[in-house]
Amino acid sequence: MSAIAEDVVRIATVAKARGYWGTVLRRLTRDPVSVGCAVVLLVIALAAIFAPYLGLADPFQGSMIRRLRPIGTAGYPLGTDDLGRDMLTRLIYGGRLSLVLGLVPVAFAFTIGTTLGVLAGYVGGLVNQVIMRVMDVVYAFPSVLLAIGISGALTGGILNSLISLTIVFIPPIVRVSESVTTSVRNLDFVDAARASGAGPLTIMRVHVLGNVLGPIFVYATSLISVCMILAAGLSFLGLGTKPPEPEWGLMLNQLRTAIYANPWVAALPGAMIFIVSICFNLLSDGVRSAMDVRS
Amino acid sequence: MLTYAFMRLLYVVPVALGVSIVCFALVHLAPGDPLVSVLPPDASAQLQAEMRAIYGFDRPWPVQFGMWLWRALHGDLGSSIATGRPVVEEVTRAVGNTVMLALLAALIGFAVGLLCGFLAGYFRDTWVDRAVTTFAITGVSTPHYWLGMVLVIIFSVLLNWLPAVGIGPGGWAWDWEHIRHLILPAVTMSVIPMGIVTRTVRALVGDLLSQEFVLALRAKGLSEARVFRHVAKNAAPTAIAVIGLQFGYLLGGSILIETVFSWPGTGLLLNNAIFQRDLPLLQGTILVLAMFFVVLNLIVDILQAAIDPRIKRG
Numbered sequence: 001m002s003a004i005a006e007d008v009v010r011i012a013t014v015a016k017a018r019g020y021w022g023t024v025l026r027r028l029t030r031d032p033v034s035v036g037c038a039v040v041l042l043v044i045a046l047a048a049i050f051a052p053y054l055g056l057a058d059p060f061q062g063s064m065i066r067r068l069r070p071i072g073t074a075g076y077p078l079g080t081d082d083l084g085r086d087m088l089t090r091l092i093y094g095g096r097l098s099l100v101l102g103l104v105p106v107a108f109a110f111t112i113g114t115t116l117g118v119l120a121g122y123v124g125g126l127v128n129q130v131i132m133r134v135m136d137v138v139y140a141f142p143s144v145l146l147a148i149g150i151s152g153a154l155t156g157g158i159l160n161s162l163i164s165l166t167i168v169f170i171p172p173i174v175r176v177s178e179s180v181t182t183s184v185r186n187l188d189f190v191d192a193a194r195a196s197g198a199g200p201l202t203i204m205r206v207h208v209l210g211n212v213l214g215p216i217f218v219y220a221t222s223l224i225s226v227c228m229i230l231a232a233g234l235s236f237l238g239l240g241t242k243p244p245e246p247e248w249g250l251m252l253n254q255l256r257t258a259i260y261a262n263p264w265v266a267a268l269p270g271a272m273i274f275i276v277s278i279c280f281n282l283l284s285d286g287v288r289s290a291m292d293v294r295s
Numbered sequence: 296m297l298t299y300a301f302m303r304l305l306y307v308v309p310v311a312l313g314v315s316i317v318c319f320a321l322v323h324l325a326p327g328d329p330l331v332s333v334l335p336p337d338a339s340a341q342l343q344a345e346m347r348a349i350y351g352f353d354r355p356w357p358v359q360f361g362m363w364l365w366r367a368l369h370g371d372l373g374s375s376i377a378t379g380r381p382v383v384e385e386v387t388r389a390v391g392n393t394v395m396l397a398l399l400a401a402l403i404g405f406a407v408g409l410l411c412g413f414l415a416g417y418f419r420d421t422w423v424d425r426a427v428t429t430f431a432i433t434g435v436s437t438p439h440y441w442l443g444m445v446l447v448i449i450f451s452v453l454l455n456w457l458p459a460v461g462i463g464p465g466g467w468a469w470d471w472e473h474i475r476h477l478i479l480p481a482v483t484m485s486v487i488p489m490g491i492v493t494r495t496v497r498a499l500v501g502d503l504l505s506q507e508f509v510l511a512l513r514a515k516g517l518s519e520a521r522v523f524r525h526v527a528k529n530a531a532p533t534a535i536a537v538i539g540l541q542f543g544y545l546l547g548g549s550i551l552i553e554t555v556f557s558w559p560g561t562g563l564l565l566n567n568a569i570f571q572r573d574l575p576l577l578q579g580t581i582l583v584l585a586m587f588f589v590v591l592n593l594i595v596d597i598l599q600a601a602i603d604p605r606i607k608r609g
Contacts, residue, residue: 281432
């Protein structure tokens, strides 16, 4: 944790260069791995968004006589599932919920966590104590256990998945943003702003936020992959999406019984989770090193 | 050092209290009447009121929390609604299986992770580094429940070498028949900590090697083996912190793996509790696992301070 925080702080201090974000973007587009991952993610996301216009089969329409066809069957390039539904179609449609469940909690946690963390870091004192100690309690749970516990107690469902995952990802973001903010708060330019009469809100919004948002953002992107795996895991347990909705985790769960009949088709939804997750991880690593201009 | 350990020990009290509040709140967050799973839907109003009084559900919730906490401190976590047995008994029976699985997974994951991390850190920007980095990022990006399925497909369905599910006939015993059952879940479970430890140690070693004291040691003419000892000593505190945290995650996050392999540990217990709406069991299992994690964090922090004189917190 502290290693990440230090890393993040180091990035924060270089974030002042002129045209910084332009430099970062240029460095990022020169990295073939990052570009490749971005393209893969973009293709999966666009296919999911425009799925109804791609001329695919009906993702809900099954067929009792065409169940569990192997990969490469004519008309079913990726085979069919245990209810005879086209796998390719369901994998593409599945991206809709899976991506939302992987991205939205991190986005929420980023917004809430940054707000709390910057507040705790900048105001300090009692506010800091209250916020950080509450975070300590949430942090005292292993994340998978907490997400499943909350989701399970709330009887599952997509909304409850979003809530439980958001709660799980808030504390790490608060910790990172608190430590970055604390280190930025004591820099000279903040003193200068205060001396020239800027109020605390202005200082926080303009001077602090402008300098801490980048590093916190990079940290948050590294959580997307974990969130994808965890969200699909909730559905895999039967706590997230409900059938017949296509979602990778749930599809994987339903095909578990088919591993003896048609193992490779059964493994496909998990492969999608893996591809998306590794692409987000590599992309996040790419952004991190692109932002570290010193190297 | 002792003062630090003592302060850190004191800090466990509010955290543990907070953790128990969260566990208690889980049941009260749950929609619906907690009695639904105990009583038939056509139970009379009088019976409902009586049951409510027996379980204490008619009291204000701070009182209920106090009563629950008091009983929990005395080792009474209530009874499972599904089986009628005490929750403590259920959890104790399952926890051994989970610890065994987590220990083996930790052994594999940490050994491979430390080795790979050191190699990659030492041979930065060589093919070794690139191979290890690719391996590590694959490890942390793998949905482990899916990996479990794939391993079952390969080693159970196609090759028929290892059993796909369960712990073996008649509970655990130290023979090949039972150890066979442990292999696939443990390997599956070890992949994420393996990736995380590798990445952490690689970054640590790389950082340390670029520092001036290493240059000084080499300039002094120390052998590489002696330099390695210095680097390892400096890397140890952070590595221990990460390893401790990962072990906690293995214990508390085993539910997905245990579900895939039908491994009769706390994870499977939790899974049953969720789907049978067995709220006392759910609450109790989470409380026990979270307390494990709190204590583990405490040990890691104190251990870290003990081996690293630079840490003088508290």
